Amino acid sequence: MPVKLPKYAHWVAERRFLVDPARLPPLNDAEARLIEDLYIEPGRLRLRRITLPGGEQEFKLAKKYAPDNPLIGPMTNLYLDADEYGILSTLPGRRVSKRRHKVGGFTIDMFEGPHAGLVTAECEATNRMAAMAFDVPDWCLREVTTEVAYTGWRLAQDQSVPKG
Numbered sequence: 001m002p003v004k005l006p007k008y009a010h011w012v013a014e015r016r017f018l019v020d021p022a023r024l025p026p027l028n029d030a031e032a033r034l035i036e037d038l039y040i041e042p043g044r045l046r047l048r049r050i051t052l053p054g055g056e057q058e059f060k061l062a063k064k065y066a067p068d069n070p071l072i073g074p075m076t077n078l079y080l081d082a083d084e085y086g087i088l089s090t091l092p093g094r095r096v097s098k099r100r101h102k103v104g105g106f107t108i109d110m111f112e113g114p115h116a117g118l119v120t121a122e123c124e125a126t127n128r129m130a131a132m133a134f135d136v137p138d139w140c141l142r143e144v145t146t147e148v149a150y151t152g153w154r155l156a157q158d159q160s161v162p163k164g
Contacts, residue, residue, distance in 0.1 A: 006065060009074035012124060013131035016150055017140035019119040021110075024139045025103060032099040035109075039156040040093040046152065047088050059085035064153070071145055072128050094156035105134055114159040120150060 005011065034051040044065065050058040059080040065073055080088070096115065101108040103121075111118040121140055125131040136143075144150040149158070 006074050006076070009063075009065065009076045011072055011126060012064075012075045013072040013126065013128050014122055014124045015071065015131050015134065015143060015145045017121045017136065017143050017145075018150070019108060019121050020139055020141050021119045024108065024119075027101045027103070027108065029099070032101050032110075034097065035100050036095065036097045037152055037156065038089060038091070038093045038095050039153050040088075040091045044153065047085065047091075047093075049085060049089075057082070061088065071131060096152060096156040104137070106137070111155070115155055118155075120144070 031053050033053070036049045036051075038047040039045070040047060044063055046062045046064065048060045048062065050060070052058065059082065061078045061080055062075060064075045095113075096111070097113060098109040098111045098115075101110070106121045106123050109120045109122065111120075121137075123131065123134040125134075148154050
C-alpha cells in the first residue's frame with residue numbers, strides 16, 4: 001500500500017556516497033556554502049542556516065519524515081527570516097556543519113568539527129527512477145544511502161561516526 005504524503009510535504013529521493021577527496025576535481029572554496037544544522041530535540045526537525053558565497057544567509061526549518069525506504073521519503077521546508085531563526089536556534093538539539101560544493105548533479109559535503117575529514121556526495125531527485133539514473137563518478141567510494149550512520153540526523157547525534 002502506498003504511503004500517504006503528509007500535507008505540504010514533497011517526495012525527495014536521494015542517494016549518498018562516501019567520497020575519496022584525493023580523486024575529486026578541484027573545488028573552489030569561494031563558491032562553497034557553509035551549512036549549519038541544528039537537529040532539534042526530540043524529533044526530526046532540522047533548523048538550517050546557509051551562508052552563501054559573499055556572506056548572504058538563508059534560513060530554513062525542515063522535517064524529514066522517517067522513510068520506509070531509505071532512498072525516498074517525504075520532506076517539508078519552511079523558509080524563515082533571521083529573527084525567526086534566532087529564536088529557534090536557542091532550542092535544545094545537536095549540531096553538525098559542513099561546506100557544500102556543487103559538482104555536476106552532485107553536492108559534495110565536507111564536514112567540519114568532530115566529523116572533519118568526512119566527505120560525502122549526494123544526488124537528489126523527485127523519484128526513485130531518476131535517483132537511480134545518476135552516473136556515479138569514480139570519486140565516489142561506495143554508496144551509503146541505506147546506512148543510517150551517514151544521515152545528517154545521525155551525524156549530529158553521534159560524534160564518532162567513522163570517516164569511511
